[in-house]
Amino acid sequence: MLIENEHLKQFTSGFSRSCLQINGLLESDAELIRLDNKVLAITTDNIVEEISSGLYADPYQIGWMSVVVNLSDLAAVGAEPLGINISLNMPSGTGSEYLAGVGAGIEDACKLHKTHVLGGDTNWGNELMVGGTGIGIIRDDKIVLRKGVLKGDLLFATQKMGLGNAYGVSRLIQKKEDFNFYPKARLDEGNIVRQFATSCIDTSDGFIPAISNLMEINGMGYDLEQDLNDIVGDEIRSSIASEGVPPWMLLAGPHGEFELLFTVPESNVKKFLQAAQSIDWQPVYLGRAGGDPTLSFRLNGNSLSCDPSWIANLFTACGGDVHHYFNELQKINQSWLQQIFQN
Amino acid sequence: MLIENEHLKQFTSGFSRSCLQINGLLESDAELIRLDNKVLAITTDNIVEEISSGLYADPYQIGWMSVVVNLSDLAAVGAEPLGINISLNMPSGTGSEYLAGVGAGIEDACKLHKTHVLGGDTNWGNELMVGGTGIGIIRDDKIVLRKGVLKGDLLFATQKMGLGNAYGVSRLIQKKEDFNFYPKARLDEGNIVRQFATSCIDTSDGFIPAISNLMEINGMGYDLEQDLNDIVGDEIRSSIASEGVPPWMLLAGPHGEFELLFTVPESNVKKFLQAAQSIDWQPVYLGRAGGDPTLSFRLNGNSLSCDPSWIANLFTACGGDVHHYFNELQKINQSWLQQIFQN
Numbered sequence: 001m002l003i004e005n006e007h008l009k010q011f012t013s014g015f016s017r018s019c020l021q022i023n024g025l026l027e028s029d030a031e032l033i034r035l036d037n038k039v040l041a042i043t044t045d046n047i048v049e050e051i052s053s054g055l056y057a058d059p060y061q062i063g064w065m066s067v068v069v070n071l072s073d074l075a076a077v078g079a080e081p082l083g084i085n086i087s088l089n090m091p092s093g094t095g096s097e098y099l100a101g102v103g104a105g106i107e108d109a110c111k112l113h114k115t116h117v118l119g120g121d122t123n124w125g126n127e128l129m130v131g132g133t134g135i136g137i138i139r140d141d142k143i144v145l146r147k148g149v150l151k152g153d154l155l156f157a158t159q160k161m162g163l164g165n166a167y168g169v170s171r172l173i174q175k176k177e178d179f180n181f182y183p184k185a186r187l188d189e190g191n192i193v194r195q196f197a198t199s200c201i202d203t204s205d206g207f208i209p210a211i212s213n214l215m216e217i218n219g220m221g222y223d224l225e226q227d228l229n230d231i232v233g234d235e236i237r238s239s240i241a242s243e244g245v246p247p248w249m250l251l252a253g254p255h256g257e258f259e260l261l262f263t264v265p266e267s268n269v270k271k272f273l274q275a276a277q278s279i280d281w282q283p284v285y286l287g288r289a290g291g292d293p294t295l296s297f298r299l300n301g302n303s304l305s306c307d308p309s310w311i312a313n314l315f316t317a318c319g320g321d322v323h324h325y326f327n328e329l330q331k332i333n334q335s336w337l338q339q340i341f342q343n
Numbered sequence: 344m345l346i347e348n349e350h351l352k353q354f355t356s357g358f359s360r361s362c363l364q365i366n367g368l369l370e371s372d373a374e375l376i377r378l379d380n381k382v383l384a385i386t387t388d389n390i391v392e393e394i395s396s397g398l399y400a401d402p403y404q405i406g407w408m409s410v411v412v413n414l415s416d417l418a419a420v421g422a423e424p425l426g427i428n429i430s431l432n433m434p435s436g437t438g439s440e441y442l443a444g445v446g447a448g449i450e451d452a453c454k455l456h457k458t459h460v461l462g463g464d465t466n467w468g469n470e471l472m473v474g475g476t477g478i479g480i481i482r483d484d485k486i487v488l489r490k491g492v493l494k495g496d497l498l499f500a501t502q503k504m505g506l507g508n509a510y511g512v513s514r515l516i517q518k519k520e521d522f523n524f525y526p527k528a529r530l531d532e533g534n535i536v537r538q539f540a541t542s543c544i545d546t547s548d549g550f551i552p553a554i555s556n557l558m559e560i561n562g563m564g565y566d567l568e569q570d571l572n573d574i575v576g577d578e579i580r581s582s583i584a585s586e587g588v589p590p591w592m593l594l595a596g597p598h599g600e601f602e603l604l605f606t607v608p609e610s611n612v613k614k615f616l617q618a619a620q621s622i623d624w625q626p627v628y629l630g631r632a633g634g635d636p637t638l639s640f641r642l643n644g645n646s647l648s649c650d651p652s653w654i655a656n657l658f659t660a661c662g663g664d665v666h667h668y669f670n671e672l673q674k675i676n677q678s679w680l681q682q683i684f685q686n
Contacts, residue, residue: 082383
């Protein structure tokens, strides 16, 4: 059971839901509202902890990310962005140059994704928060939620993953400042995914937390046919090769990279891959859905399995302490190597 | 010139605008986006300073207000709410009972206004922020913005004002805890206003700041025919009669009461008043638009005029110190009485 989900369920347990809303609680990356023959997609995402922890320090990057976190949720439901409302909460000493940097990041991220700031709200508080609400539209009747996986569906990702956590390791553990992280939301890919997939989630919280979410919502496990270490992008692997970090750990951490993780029924795969090819995109095949809610995977060629929610909860269980968390991941790695050795 | 508007213009100066957006910056209480033959209304409003200053302390009231501030913006454009996304930023020690109180206030305010929480985002920070983004829809082609006042238009309010600042005085200056403030957004009234008015703004920042906003955006003044003290509700006046607070001051302060302030052309007045009567509502006539951007008004039967932006900026100019601010308002009152005496 994911701790964050439990927390949310508790807060929202008394809320009645709109009969226009398609998705239930936690069943979708964005809220989907029926509007005649269309669907509105609405998502709110604010950046707080990433700033206070030092993960994002550059004002331009903070502005950029505040847009991308929201657009990525729209991508995961395959919506076309109509725009974004920005929420800004600033400490009273915030300088106008800093603020201009945040604004430039917001505008550049909007431009890249062909969308616009619509409005927003600014407040004075005692810590910086930048975020917003993204509004999107779906113009046909094809809908994809996190919920809907069928046994035997093929699991894909838009691309190999691990970049977000590689950035996190670089910034918070290695204290490097030269790692550029300006991710793009997968809007074009999401629009295709929506037409063929039975489920979709973004990897903004990391790959293992994302698959754990899919597993919890659908009550079904996954058998990853790709080696866990191979799911990490080649360049990312080589960048951390000398640092004693097994690649799979970059799939575990809570700072993801805004890829999409989704399931396609066997019967749709051919058409899906054709559509992907039409935008020059090669989806990454990962494995299949089915069976008990367990994650079966290969590590260095050996078969293992785990409860991914345990890994997904680990950062919270470590009180958000990155060094403690990193040590706990190393322990998991050791236990897996031991299992492999004993087999 | 309103300080808050200048600040916003600076931050947003580099933002390109969507060609689907009907309103320009600051021209509307909610952002209006064309969607085929309909219009989406989107507004973001977060409560931060009202919590840190102690103005709102009860979790239920904080939850209630986080909904109403957003629905009131939808009311000012006459939109029908589709729902609200909640933004919650909590200090790490926030107890589950406190949180349940916030949630109950949110749900009860939604119920009263026949709307729903759609989703949202929760974060852990070092101070409490509760807010959200309200989404509404306008199903015909009648639009009202803050901008659009014509010379000679009649100025109305949904009701006499001053309640919000009376609450502020009670809470922050008199340190009383028995003043209940659970305002309602004027959604039904706003729907009528939209069909007949040339401009509309809510009084969430107080009556004088609201009229100052209308004046700045439209470049036109107002002649109030009602005595300034009479614009304050009778019950509110009697509640502060013994406290040495001239009633008009309750129109000046930055904590409003979610009435609507709007202009109706002479040619629409009859139909407008008929429509208002159909929902048992008696709009309050205040005066007329026209001439230089000055506010002409009567005080105790005498004619005066002022630049309302000076009063609207005063709270910010006093660094948000309520006692300093209150003293400055008393000075304005003295100078007005002196002018009356000299005439």
